[in-house]
Amino acid sequence: MSGEGPEEPRGPWDPGLQNERTTLAWLRTILSFAVGLLVLLRLIAHNSLAAATACAVFTLPLCAGIALVTWRRHRRTERSLRAEAPLPDGILPAAVAVLAVLGGCTGLVYVLTT
Amino acid sequence: MAADGTGGRRWPRRLYEVGDEPDPRFTLANERTFLAWIRTSLALMAAGVGVEALNAVAHEAGGPLRTALAVLLLLGGVACSATAFGRWVATERAMRAGDALPAPKLAPLLGFGLTAIGVMACVLLFATGI
Numbered sequence: 001m002s003g004e005g006p007e008e009p010r011g012p013w014d015p016g017l018q019n020e021r022t023t024l025a026w027l028r029t030i031l032s033f034a035v036g037l038l039v040l041l042r043l044i045a046h047n048s049l050a051a052a053t054a055c056a057v058f059t060l061p062l063c064a065g066i067a068l069v070t071w072r073r074h075r076r077t078e079r080s081l082r083a084e085a086p087l088p089d090g091i092l093p094a095a096v097a098v099l100a101v102l103g104g105c106t107g108l109v110y111v112l113t114t
Numbered sequence: 115m116a117a118d119g120t121g122g123r124r125w126p127r128r129l130y131e132v133g134d135e136p137d138p139r140f141t142l143a144n145e146r147t148f149l150a151w152i153r154t155s156l157a158l159m160a161a162g163v164g165v166e167a168l169n170a171v172a173h174e175a176g177g178p179l180r181t182a183l184a185v186l187l188l189l190g191g192v193a194c195s196a197t198a199f200g201r202w203v204a205t206e207r208a209m210r211a212g213d214a215l216p217a218p219k220l221a222p223l224l225g226f227g228l229t230a231i232g233v234m235a236c237v238l239l240f241a242t243g244i
Contacts, residue, residue, distance in 0.1 A: 014139065016139065018138070018139045018142040018143070019142060021142075021146060022142045022145050022146050022149075025145070025146045025149040025150070026149060028149070028153065029149045029152050029153050029156075032153050032156045032157070032160075033156065035160075036156055036159065036160050036163075039160065039163070039164075039167075040163060043163070043167050043170070046170070077142070080138070081138055086124065086130075086135055087138055087141050087142070089124035089125050089126075089130070090124075090125055090126055090129065090199070090202065090203065090206075091125050093145065093148055093149075093199055093202055094125075094126075094199050096149075096152060097148075097152065097195050097196070097198050097199040100152050100155050100156060100159075100191075100195035100198075101192055101195050101196050103156070103159060104155065104159045104188055104189075104191045104192035104195060105192065107159045107162055107163045107188045107191070108162075108185065108188045108189075108192070110163060110166065111162060111163065111166040111181065111184045111185060111188060112181075112185070114166065114170050
């Protein structure tokens, strides 16, 4: 399972495009987050525009930040795969799981208060 | 321990202390499975909020069945995302130690639960005609 080109790091590391598929899965997940967030913000804006704006200022840059971290993680993974070094660890998955739980709790608050 | 010096700095440490580095393709597949669980949880949450938002926009009073359906969907979503990372860790540890992968405990619950929610949504649809 060694990389094919020892000199030229050209093309993907493996024919299964593991890293690319993983990054696309990350981007799909972030996109789901962003879409859900926009819908939730629209619903909150129905009740209070100020609360929706405050939420948006905090959470939309967070989505962009996670996308940026994902892109850096993709490049780090690609380097690690070629160097046969360990892959990135579990901090980003843990953070995203916490955000998903928080999102669900926000949804519960919305459902139970409207 | 991991083959190189970065093993000690990776988090969660109690995971990376066990066994050897697995095939990186399996680690990436595990990560994609984790992300699929997160997306599933997001879809459940979106469904829960959507069920409630439908009558909020229509200025209707939500019946108890509708609120129960929304809460059930949201709790399902929270359960999926709350257990997803633990499962990622357990799978990663099993691969490092060369053990069998953990059984997906939440999968049958999700399957049967979605069936129940589907029936509930049908009842709601016929009873209230959303």
